[in-house]
Amino acid sequence: MQKILLVFVLLFRISTSIAQTKDSVQQKVRAVVTDKFPITRVLNLTYESNTGYSYSSKLQGQDLPKTKVESMYQAGGSININFLKSRTWNLGTNIGYQFTSVNSNRLDPIAQSTIQSTHQYHYHYESLNLTRYSRLWGKVAFYTATVAANGSEKAIERINGILSTTVVLKATREIQMAVGLIGFIDPAAIIPVFPTFAYKQQFANGMILDVILPKGAYLRKEVLRNGRVSIGSDLNSTIFYLYNFQGAEKVYTFSQMEINSGLTYEHNLGRSFIATLKSGLKTIPRARVFEKNKTQRDYVWEANPDPSFYINAGLSFNPFAKKRK
Numbered sequence: 001m002q003k004i005l006l007v008f009v010l011l012f013r014i015s016t017s018i019a020q021t022k023d024s025v026q027q028k029v030r031a032v033v034t035d036k037f038p039i040t041r042v043l044n045l046t047y048e049s050n051t052g053y054s055y056s057s058k059l060q061g062q063d064l065p066k067t068k069v070e071s072m073y074q075a076g077g078s079i080n081i082n083f084l085k086s087r088t089w090n091l092g093t094n095i096g097y098q099f100t101s102v103n104s105n106r107l108d109p110i111a112q113s114t115i116q117s118t119h120q121y122h123y124h125y126e127s128l129n130l131t132r133y134s135r136l137w138g139k140v141a142f143y144t145a146t147v148a149a150n151g152s153e154k155a156i157e158r159i160n161g162i163l164s165t166t167v168v169l170k171a172t173r174e175i176q177m178a179v180g181l182i183g184f185i186d187p188a189a190i191i192p193v194f195p196t197f198a199y200k201q202q203f204a205n206g207m208i209l210d211v212i213l214p215k216g217a218y219l220r221k222e223v224l225r226n227g228r229v230s231i232g233s234d235l236n237s238t239i240f241y242l243y244n245f246q247g248a249e250k251v252y253t254f255s256q257m258e259i260n261s262g263l264t265y266e267h268n269l270g271r272s273f274i275a276t277l278k279s280g281l282k283t284i285p286r287a288r289v290f291e292k293n294k295t296q297r298d299y300v301w302e303a304n305p306d307p308s309f310y311i312n313a314g315l316s317f318n319p320f321a322k323k324r325k
Contacts, residue, residue, distance in 0.1 A: 037228050037266050037274065041316040045077040048312040050282060055305035059246070067106040069305075074100045074238070089132045097124045100240060121240035121254075125150035127162075140168040152241040157251060157292055161185035166196070176200045188253070190296050218264070226268040233261040242289060246300075255296060256287040260310065272319050278312040 050072040057064045076098035084091040100123070105116040126149050133142035146162040166180035180196045199211045208220040216234030223229050235257070242252040262280010269275055289301035 037268065038318050040080055041274070041318040042081065043077070043079055043317040044314060045316070046276075046312060046314040047073070047075045048310055049073045051309045053306045053308035055287070055303045057301060057303040059301050065106050067104050069308075070103045070105065072100070072102045074098055088134065089130065092129045092131070094127045094129065095125070097122075098238075098240075099123075100238060122153040123150065123240040124152070136167055140171070142166055150239070152243075154241075154243065157241050157253075158186075158188070160188075164196075174202050187293065188290075188295055226270075228266045230264040230266075231262070232264075233259055236260055241292065245289065251292045252289050252300070253292045254287075254289050257285050259283045259285065260312075262310075272317055274316045274318065276312075276314040276316065278314075279310065281307055282310045283307045 050069075052068065052070050054066055054068045056066050076096065078094065078096035080092070080094050082090050082092035100121045102119050102121075103117075104119075105114050107114055127146050128148075129144055129146045131142055131144045133140070135141060142165075144162070144164045144166075146164075147159070148162060149156050149159045151157040162185070163183045164180055166178050168176070168178045170177040176198070177200075178198045181193060182196055183193045184191075186192075194214075197211070197213045199209070201209045203209070206221055209217075210220055210230075210232075211217040214235060216232060218230040218232030218234070220228055220230040237258060238254075238256040240254050242254055245252045260278070260280060260282050262278065264276065264278045266274055266276045284303075284305040284307075287303040287305060288296055288299040290296055290299040
C-alpha cells in the first residue's frame with residue numbers, strides 16, 4: 001500500500017507542474033491543486049494513537065494464543081519536492097519516515113501466565129520520480145517513472161520501480177476527473193498492474209465529493225472562516241521489517257492494510273500551514289508477515305485484528321496554498 005499511496009502523491013504533485021504551462025486546461029488543474037487545502041503538501045508531520053484491540057493469528061498455519069494490543073502509536077513525516085522542472089518534464093523526490101510502537105500481552109498456555117511486550121519499529125522510504133507531460137487523444141496526460149527504496153534503521157531492504165500513466169478527462173472549476181494505470185516492478189506486489197480513478201465535484205451548496213480509487217472517498221465541506229470538515233474512508237498501511245523473527249536469520253516484512261473511516265477537520269493557519277485532526281474506526285482486512293524477497297501470498301504469519309478507534313493529529317506546510325483572508 002505504501003507504493004500505491006506514493007503514486008497518488010505523485011499524481012497530484014505532477015498536476016502542479018503541468019499547470020505551469022499556458023494551456024487553459026492545465027491552468028484549471030493548477031487552481032485545484034493550489035487551493036486552501038491541497039492534497040499534496042511539501043512537509044507533513046503526523047502522530048496517531050490507537051485504542052486497544054485483540055487479534056487472533058496463525059504461524060505456518062498453526063493457531064497461536066490470542067493477543068491483546070494494549071496501545072499502539074505512530075509518528076512520522078514526509079517531504080515532497082520537485083527540484084528540476086521544465087515545460088514538458090519534472091524530476092522530484094518523496095522522502096518519508098514512520099516510527100511504530102506496540103504494547104501487547106498474550107497468555108502463555110504452558111506457564112498459564114501473561115507475557116507483556118513492547119516493540120518499536122523504524123521504517124523509511126525514498127523515491128526519485130521522473131515525469132513527462134503532454135497530450136493523449138487531445139487530453140492532458142502525464143507519465144511517471146519512479147525508483148523507490150525503503151528499509152529500517154539497519155539497512156535499505158527493498159528497491160523497486162513504479163510506472164504510471166494518467167489522463168485528465170475533465171478539468172473545470174466544478175469537476176475534475178482523471179483515469180490511469182499503475183504498474184509495479186516488484187516481486188512482492190499482489191497485483192502488478194491495476195487501474196486508478198480520480199473524481200472531484202463541487203456542488204452549489206459548497207459540498208465537495210472527492211474520490212480517489214483505490215485510495216478512498218470523502219465528502220467535504222468548508223466551515224467557519226478557514227476550516228474544512230470531511231467524512232469518509234481511506235486506505236492506508238503500516239509496513240516495517242522484522243529481524244530474528246521466530247529465531248530465523250532471514251529478514252521479514254510486516255505489512256498491514258488498513259481502512260480508516262470517520263471524520264477529518266482541517267484548519268488553514270495561514271502562512272501555508274494546515275493543522276489536521278482525524279478520528280474514527282480503523283479496520284484491518286489483512287496483516288501478514290512474509291520473507292522480504294517473496295510475495296505476500298507466501299506469508300508465514302497472518303492475523304485477524306478486531307476494529308479499533310484511532311485519533312490522528314497532523315501539521316503540514318505547503319507554499320502553494322492560498323493565503324488566509
